[in-house]
Amino acid sequence: MVSVETTSTTEEAAARSARPTLWQLIRDYPWLALTLFGLILTLALLVFGASDAAFWIGSGFALVVAAWTAVGMVKTLMGGSLGIDILAVTAIVAAVFVGEYLAALVVCLMLTGGEALEDYAAGRAKRELTALVDRAPVLAHVIAPDGSIQDVPVEDVPTGATVLVRPAEIIPLDGVLLGGTDFEVDIDESTVTGEPLPVAKTAGDKVLSGTVAGPQSFQLQVSATAEDSHYSHILNLVRQAQESQAPMVRLADRYAVPFTLVAYIIGGSAWALSGDPVRFAQVLVVATPCPLLIAAPVAFMAGMSRAANNGIIVKAAGILEKLSRIKVVGFDKTGTLTHGTPEVVRVAPANSFTEDQLLAAAASAEQYSSHVLAESLVQAAQQRGLTLSTASHAEEIATNGVLAQIGQHQVVVGKPAFVAEHVGNFDREEFSAGQAAVYVGVAGVYAGAIVLADQLRENASATVQRLHQDGVTSVMMLTGDVRPTAEAIAAEAGIDLVHAELLPEDKVKLISAASKDEPAMMIGDGINDAPVLASSSVGVAMAARGATAASESADVVIIKDDISAVGAALEIGQDTTRVALESIWLGIAISIGLMIVAAFGVIPVIAGALLQEVVDLVAILNALRALKPRKR
Incomplete structure (x- = not known):
C-alpha cells in the first residue's frame, strides 16, 4: 500500500512539473501574449474613458500583428505553399479601416492563438503516441560482479550484463530470464504484443523490453543493447510518426484558393451593392481559415494516436x-x-507404443535439432507434462532428421525414407494439405507418426x-x-x-x-x-x-x-480521412453561411469576429472525433 501511494504521489508531482508556467506560455507563444496584452490594455483604456488612446493603441497592435503575419505569409508563398492567412490579414486591416479595432484585435487573437490551439488539440489527439514514448525506460538496475546494484542509463548497459527487474517495472532491455528450473514469473506483454493476459515465463525464456513485470522481481541477462531492443525499434517508429506532416499542408492547399476567392467575392459584392465598406469587414471577419489550417492536422494526428492505441x-x-x-x-x-509456428494436431502411435511414449521419444531426440518442427514437438511434450530424456549422443542429418542414442535405445525422427532405413518399411500416415508428418523409430521398431500443421x-x-x-x-x-x-x-x-x-x-x-x-x-x-x-x-x-x-x-x-x-x-x-474532410467542409459551410448573412449587414463586426472563434472550436472538436472507434 505504501509503495502504491508513493508511486501515485511521484506521478502527480511529475504531472505538476510538466504543466507549463505563465512564463513558459509567454516564451512559447510571444505573439499570442502580445495580442492579449494589447487587447487588455485597449479594454482598460475604454473603461477609463480614454477612447482615443484605445483606438490608436488597439489599431496599432492589430496592424503590427497583421504586418508580422503578412511577412510570414510571403515566406510561405516563397517556399512553394499557398498560405490562407491573407484572409485574416485583410480582415484585420479592413476592421481597423472602418474603426472596428476591437474586432480587429479579436481576429488577431484567433490568428496568434491558432498555434497554441493547434498544439493543445494535437497534444490531445496524439496522446497515445506520446504515451508510448513517455513510458520508455531510462534506467536499468545493473547487478555488479560484487553483488551491488547500480542504476545505469539503458543506453550504457552492455549485452551480457545482469539486470534486476522489480515488481511492476517496465522491462528496460531485451534479455533472457535467469533463475532455477522451477522459477516462473508473469509478464504483462499487452503494450507490445497485445496479449491481454499475463504470460508465464520460465528460466531461459526471452523477455522483450517495454513489457511489464508482474508481482515478482527477477533477474535478466541482457541480450540486446538499448539501440537494438524491441521497444527501441517501436519508439523509433513512433517518433517518425509524430514528425509526419504531409497531408495536412496538402489538404489545406487544396481548398485554400477557392475559399479565399469566395470570401473576397461575397465581401466585395456586399461593399459594391451597399456602398458601405463596413459590409466588407463584416464578411471577412467571419471568413475563418482555421478549419483549413488546424482541423485536418488534428484529425490526422488523432487517427495516428487511435492506431497506436490499437x-x-x-x-x-x-x-x-x-x-x-x-x-x-x-x-x-x-x-x-x-x-508461423507448427502445432501438433495428431499423434498416431504404432506397434504397441502409446501417444505419450511416441511424443516423449520424438521430443527427446528433437531437443537437439534446430529444425522448425523441433521446437513444436518439444513444446507439445512439455504441455502434456512428459519428461524428456537426455541423449548420450545426438546427430542431426541435414534435410532428413535426427538420430539420437537415448539410454539403451536408438531413436530416429524425420522423413519417412530416413526412418525406414533404420526400422524397415511401414505405411505412411495420411494427412491433409497444409499438414506435415514426422516419423519416429525406437530401437529398430517403427513407433508411429506425429502430424503437425501451421494453423490459420x-x-x-x-x-x-x-x-x-x-x-x-x-x-x-x-x-x-x-x-x-x-x-x-x-x-x-x-x-x-x-x-x-x-x-x-x-x-x-x-x-x-x-x-x-x-x-x-x-x-x-x-x-x-x-x-x-x-x-x-x-x-x-x-x-x-x-x-x-x-x-x-x-x-x-x-x-x-x-x-x-x-x-x-x-x-x-477511412475514418480519419473522412473526419478531416468533414471538419474542413463543416467549417467552410458555416463560414460561407455566416458570410452571406453578414453581407446583408445583420452581423456586427465584433459579433462576427467572436462567431469566427466559435466556428474554429466546432471544427476542431469535430476533428477530434477521429480518436473514437467506429460503431459497427
Whole structure:
C-alpha cells in the first residue's frame, strides 16, 4: 500500500512539473501574449474613458500583428505553399479601416492563438503516441560482479550484463530470464504484443523490453543493447510518426484558393451593392481559415494516436489517406495468415507404443535439432507434462532428421525414407494439405507418426470478411509455399485468389501490377517480405516478434500478434480521412453561411469576429472525433 501511494504521489508531482508556467506560455507563444496584452490594455483604456488612446493603441497592435503575419505569409508563398492567412490579414486591416479595432484585435487573437490551439488539440489527439514514448525506460538496475546494484542509463548497459527487474517495472532491455528450473514469473506483454493476459515465463525464456513485470522481481541477462531492443525499434517508429506532416499542408492547399476567392467575392459584392465598406469587414471577419489550417492536422494526428492505441504504428500521416483508398489487399501466408509456428494436431502411435511414449521419444531426440518442427514437438511434450530424456549422443542429418542414442535405445525422427532405413518399411500416415508428418523409430521398431500443421489464425477469416465490408474488392494470398498447402489455408480464410510457390521478386511483380489499377496493400512478417512491402501502395508488417527488416520497409507496423489489426488500420485510415474532410467542409459551410448573412449587414463586426472563434472550436472538436472507434 505504501509503495502504491508513493508511486501515485511521484506521478502527480511529475504531472505538476510538466504543466507549463505563465512564463513558459509567454516564451512559447510571444505573439499570442502580445495580442492579449494589447487587447487588455485597449479594454482598460475604454473603461477609463480614454477612447482615443484605445483606438490608436488597439489599431496599432492589430496592424503590427497583421504586418508580422503578412511577412510570414510571403515566406510561405516563397517556399512553394499557398498560405490562407491573407484572409485574416485583410480582415484585420479592413476592421481597423472602418474603426472596428476591437474586432480587429479579436481576429488577431484567433490568428496568434491558432498555434497554441493547434498544439493543445494535437497534444490531445496524439496522446497515445506520446504515451508510448513517455513510458520508455531510462534506467536499468545493473547487478555488479560484487553483488551491488547500480542504476545505469539503458543506453550504457552492455549485452551480457545482469539486470534486476522489480515488481511492476517496465522491462528496460531485451534479455533472457535467469533463475532455477522451477522459477516462473508473469509478464504483462499487452503494450507490445497485445496479449491481454499475463504470460508465464520460465528460466531461459526471452523477455522483450517495454513489457511489464508482474508481482515478482527477477533477474535478466541482457541480450540486446538499448539501440537494438524491441521497444527501441517501436519508439523509433513512433517518433517518425509524430514528425509526419504531409497531408495536412496538402489538404489545406487544396481548398485554400477557392475559399479565399469566395470570401473576397461575397465581401466585395456586399461593399459594391451597399456602398458601405463596413459590409466588407463584416464578411471577412467571419471568413475563418482555421478549419483549413488546424482541423485536418488534428484529425490526422488523432487517427495516428487511435492506431497506436490499437497496437498499430502508422509511420506518416499521409499513409492514413492512402489507407482510405485501398481496394486490393495481399497477404503472405506463413506468420501472417497463420501463426508461423507448427502445432501438433495428431499423434498416431504404432506397434504397441502409446501417444505419450511416441511424443516423449520424438521430443527427446528433437531437443537437439534446430529444425522448425523441433521446437513444436518439444513444446507439445512439455504441455502434456512428459519428461524428456537426455541423449548420450545426438546427430542431426541435414534435410532428413535426427538420430539420437537415448539410454539403451536408438531413436530416429524425420522423413519417412530416413526412418525406414533404420526400422524397415511401414505405411505412411495420411494427412491433409497444409499438414506435415514426422516419423519416429525406437530401437529398430517403427513407433508411429506425429502430424503437425501451421494453423490459420483464429480471426483470419473474420478479418478477410471485414476487409470486404470496408470496400476492399480483392483479397489475395502471395506465398512461397507449395500450392496445395496455400490453397487449403486460403479456402479456410475465405481468400479466392492464390499465388503460390513465389520468389520475393515474383511477389513484387504481382503487387506492383495490382497497384497500377487500384491502391494495393500488402501484409507480411518476414525478411523475405521486405521488398514487396516496400513496393506496395501501403506495406503492413506484422512485427510482434520483431521482424526488423519488414518493419523498416513497411508503412504500417503492427506491434501486437493480432491479424485483425489489419482491418482496424484500414478503418482508421477511412475514418480519419473522412473526419478531416468533414471538419474542413463543416467549417467552410458555416463560414460561407455566416458570410452571406453578414453581407446583408445583420452581423456586427465584433459579433462576427467572436462567431469566427466559435466556428474554429466546432471544427476542431469535430476533428477530434477521429480518436473514437467506429460503431459497427
